Amino acid sequence: MSAPIPASHLESIVQGVPLLARDVVNRTLAELRNPNATHALAHDRKQFFALIEALQQQQSDWVQSLQTLIDRGVREALSDRPAVPQARKPMALSLDELSLVDEGQAEEDIEISRVMAQIDQQAEWELREVQAFMAAARGQNEIRREANPLRPEVFARALSQATRNLRVAAEARMLLLRLAGAQLASLLKVEYAQICRRLEGLGVQPLAFRAVPTAKAPAVASGAFELTDSGTLGRLLERVSRSHPTPLDSAGAEAETLVNRLFDQILADPKLVENVRSLLARLKPAVLGLAQRDPALVRQADHPAWQLLNRLSAHCAGYDDPHDERLTEFLKFARAVIDRIVALPKPESHHFLKGQDDINHFIDERSREALERSRAALDKLQRIERADQLRGVLRQQVRQMQGAQLSQSLRDFLFGPWVDVMVEAMARHGEHSHEATELMHTVDELLWSMQPHTAPADRSRLRALLPELAASLNRGMDLIGWPQAQREALLAELSAHHASVLRGEAPAAAAATASVEALTPEQIVQQMLDEPDLGPRTLGPDEPVDRGTLPTVPVGLMSQTDTQAGRLAREAWMAKLTPGSWYHMFVQGQWVTAQLMWSSDNGQFFMFASQHAGHSHSLTRRAVERLLAEGLITVLEDRSLMQRAVDSLIQDLDSPIR
Known part of the structure; x- marks a missing residue:
């Protein structure tokens, strides 16, 4: 193994890497102009000409931005030299830095992951070689992807940020990210090879690739031994009894043998860190004793003893640092719970159930404390949830209007500032307060006033309504401090419309036509987004709006060509998103391990906290669904501790060597 080279030499080796930016931009533009490219036949074609025109105007800015971001990313990765591991004390969990990952951000994350995959695939061997050279140049004893300052994610994130700085529509930006990524x-395939030759010229000898010894993970058991199936443990008991070298003389002996072998597999599980393993080992004598007294232990996979083991393992799975303060605190509490069980002369099923309840209560309390410390972030997310619900109600109300269409300015007001008004009233006075109800009623009155009224009685009612309607609108706008100029423009538009209606004229159709003609393409798209299809059921014109319910059918995660069974499977996965569970997910350009801390009542918003204290990720339901469809979010423990033990035991029983 060669000696590490000075940092200044390594910096000089990679200093030319950011110059790739110009070639990336030039080749991307050439690809866009290529009439024979396969992507020219795709639905993206409508974006091409606008995208080419925008890039020609912003080409130098894009080059400069991409070059700067690559340089910054590589320098930051270089400065992150692995240090001697030290016990660190994480900060108290705080979620105040709230950023909402919506479907648009999820789409960008998907494109970033695809860029990373493209680099991995196209430059597979060159990437392996540069990782080996970099490990040696930086004095590493083993090859680690994270120690390579030129790893694919550095470039993928830089490319994403650079395209975000361009003045192009979101859909065009995703197309650009895809093409530029290729x-x-x-x-990079060429650049990696050249860097390896430069390092070789400095006398760096790459580390040899070798298999890193790891604990053997058990193979997945056949479907006959899935714990979700009824009677699985009973069948496993029979299998273990038949495989025993000597006949077992009693049911108690059979049960004890099975429990003993399962515990051996549990304690050998490679996913358990040592301090968790030793904690679970303390329970073994109590569970073995229970096997003699409780036949249900070896017949029911959901027995409280097994559930307690699964809960302990699942909660600890998200911590990769055994010295994490939160993990240490949890293990201290769990040890006290286990010690109480073990100290009993003959612990029974209900003692394990009580232990599980205590563990769950501790986890829930810590989650509530974390959320309470971040009340501002949670309030913000709840406001977003309320606004989303209110917009759904408004869509239904607008669709029930007869004989008139709203102007774009009034539509923007209702779906923007007036939603903010209602959310603010709910936050100050309560969701079902008189103030909030009155503001919602104002929407009813406003929409009714915008419709044509030919009957004298309706005109008389409108004339009497207008002063109070104007007063209510002003009270609401005062609540959020809406600017005076915008307020006056809105009230002037309403006044002109109402005057026409009272004179017996019908300005609504003309106004609507003029409004549509004046819409920009972006406004048309936004209007389409504001009024999505609510499903096959259409509300009748006289049917009242139910403000207590909103459409709750999840968006299909698969394309229309996929099976109903596949869609149902993904919907079932979404239904199991429960606070306290750990997930591995790709958000905002990086993989993180995160715990679900909170989900909204309507299941449309989720707040995750990553294992690195102080960082949170708030996702909309549709963002989670998009990540799920692309394989970018998964349960950290997709198979429980007990299921893994069963898998491993079956593998041992199937082995020809007993």
């Missing part, structure tokens, strides 16, 4: 991958 060019970046091709160029």
Whole structure:
């Protein structure tokens, strides 16, 4: 193994890497102009000409931005030299830095992951070689992807940020990220090879690739031994009894043998860190004793003893640092719970159930404390949830209007500032307060006033309504401090419309036509987003709006060509998103391990906290669904501790060597 080279030499080796930016931009533009490219036949074609025109105007800015971001990313990765591991004390969990990952951000994350995959695939061997050279140049004893300052995610994130700085529509930006990613991958293949030759010229000898010894993970058991199936443990008991070298003389002996072998597999589980393993080992004598007295232990996979083991393992799975303060605190509490069980002369099923309840209560309390410390962030997310619900109600109300269409300015007001008004009233006075109800009623009155009224009685009612309607609108706008100029413009538009209606004229159709003609493409798209299809059921014109319910059918995670069974499976996965569970997810350009801390009542918003204290990720339901469809979010423990033990035991029983 060669000696590490000075940091200044390594910096000089990679200092030319950011210059790739110009080639990436030039080759991407050439690809966009290529009439024979396969992507020219795709639905993206409508974006091409606008995208080419925008890039020609912003080409130098894009080059400069991409070059700067690559340089910054590589320098930050270089400065992150692995240090001697030290016990660190994480900060108290705080979620105040709230950023909402919506479907648009999820789409961008998907494109970033695809760029990373393109680099991995196109430059597979060159990437392996540069990782080996970098490990040696930086004095590493083993090859680690994270120690490579030129790893694919550094470039993918830089490309994403650079395209975000361009003045192009979101859909066009995703197309650009996809095309530029392919060019970046091709160029990095060459760049990686050149860097290896430069390091070789400095006398660096790459580390040899070798298999890293790891504990053997058990193979997945056949479907006949899935714990979700009834009677699985009973069948496993029979299998273990038949495989025993000597006949077992009693049911108690059979049960004890099975429990003993399962515990051996549990304690050998490679996913358990040592302090968790030793904690679970303390329970073994109590569970073995229970096997003699409680036949249900070896017949029911949901027995409280097994559930307690699963809960302990699942909660600890998200901590990769055994010295994490939160993990240490949890293990201290769990040890006290286990010690109480073990100290009993003959612990029974209900003692394990009580232990599980205590563990769950502790976890819930810590989650509530974390959320309470971040009350501002949670309030913000709840406001977003309320606004989303209110917009759904408004869509229903607008669709029930007869004989008139809203102007774009009034539509923008209702779906923007007036939603903010109602959310503010609910936050100050309560969701079902008189103030909030009155503001919602104002919407009813406003929409009714915008419709044509030919009957004298309706005009008389409108004339009497207008002063109070104006007063209510002003009270609401005062609540959020809406600017005076915008307020006056809105009231002037309403006044002109109402005057026409009272004179017996019908300005609504003309106004609507003029409004549509004046819409920009962006406004048309936004209007389409504001009024999505609510499903096959259409509300009748006289049917009242139910403000207590909103459409709750989840969006299908698969394309229309996929099976109903596949869609149902993904919907079932979403239904199991429960606070306290750990997930591995790709958000905002990086993989993180995060715990679900909170979900909204309507299941449309989720707050995750990553294992690195102080960082949170708030996702909309549709963002989670998009990540799920692309394989970018998964349960950290997709198979429980007990299921893994069963898998491993079956593997041992199937082995020809007993």
